[in-house]
Amino acid sequence: MAYKYFEEYNHKTTEKLKDNFREIIQGVGEDPEREGVVKTPERAAKAMQFLTQGYAMDAEKILKKAIFEESYDEMVVVKDIELYSLCEHHMLPFFGKAHIAYIPNGKIIGLSKLPRVVDIFARRLQVQERLTHDILECLNKTLKPQGVAVVIEAVHMCMMMRGVQKQNSATTTSGFRGQFKKIETREEFLKLISSDLR
Ligand SMILES: Nc1nc2c(ncn2[C@@H]2O[C@H](COP(=O)(O)OP(=O)(O)OP(=O)(O)O)[C@@H](O)[C@H]2O)c(=O)[nH]1
Ligand SMILES: [Zn+2]
Incomplete structure (x- = not known):
């Protein structure tokens, strides 16, 4: 944002x-x-x-402002959403990209709301796992889609500048709900986020 x-x-x-x-x-x-x-x-x-402005923001309220009835029921993917957060253990940055997909169930969401929801949960003291989960659950609860998927790839300054000092280890976390529990749907999503098509 x-x-x-x-x-x-x-x-x-x-x-x-x-x-x-x-x-x-x-x-x-x-x-x-x-x-x-x-x-x-x-x-x-x-x-x-x-x-840390995310603490004062209500993600569900912001998402609900842009939910529209629509019969489109194929996968919607927004990938490469940059994110910056602070690890709750050291208060040092971790940053990377989020990829989000959902399959509508009669309702679609304004596309800009997906990066917004990422920022709302990223701008807090976080761990990457909970950040992934917060985004996933918020979308699942608010949009009630047929399925939703979130993948986050990030690097943690607390592992780079101090501690183990590893410069090339990225962390990937993911969460899947509904249709994305099915292997072929999940694979289609993973294929779409790994393509270079923009
Ligand atoms: N699972 C998870 N761990 C994280 C995240 N951010 C930081 N950490 C880890 O949190 C842990 C805190 O461990 P501690 O042993 O209490 O802290 P520490 O002595 O500073 O640990 P080192 O970083 O190994 O020096 C470390 O292993 C960090 O790498 C995150 O987003 N997810
Ligand atoms: Zn840390």
């Missing part, structure tokens, strides 16, 4: 996070009064609110 501006900073939250980030800056051995970092607590407080 390309937000030009994010104006939803809560003044009280900003002030509280500012104090905490100032402590962190001091805690790592930096001088919080140094010119280059004097405004950093406020910047970081705002960045953190931006990156």
Whole structure:
């Protein structure tokens, strides 16, 4: 989602996070009064609110704004939806792509709502498995399709910059409901997301 501006900073939250980030800056051995970092607590407080804005959003409510009756009942696939999240263990980024498919059951969803639902659940402290599950269940519950599938491929900074320091290990998670439990439907979806056709 390309937000030009994010104006939803809560003044009280900003002030509280500012104090905490100032402590962190001091805690790592930096001088919080140094010119280059004097405004950093406020910047970081705002960045953190931006990156966790999903907590204040209701995915079902947003999806329900764009559900339309339609008799199309073939697979709909939106692939390569970029996502950025924060791992709940280290609060370091993990990022990659989500691929979503569903088979309508009398109703279709506005296409932009699929990336929106990804962002709503990604902009929280997450693990990749729960992020996959949250997106899947939200679509299943709200749209009640014949089937829904979510695949997420991501790399985790906590495994790259620190810890095991592995630079080339990507993680794939997936979830399938309804028709996607059938092997041939699932295979069609996996084939579609691995093609280079755009
Ligand atoms: N399953 C899962 N694990 C994750 C995710 N993000 C981070 N982790 C892992 O969470 C685990 C936390 O393990 P701990 O042993 O408590 O933390 P740690 O000592 O910092 O672990 P290391 O990263 O191995 O140094 C690590 O194995 C991380 O790789 C995620 O999205 N899903
Ligand atoms: Zn982590």
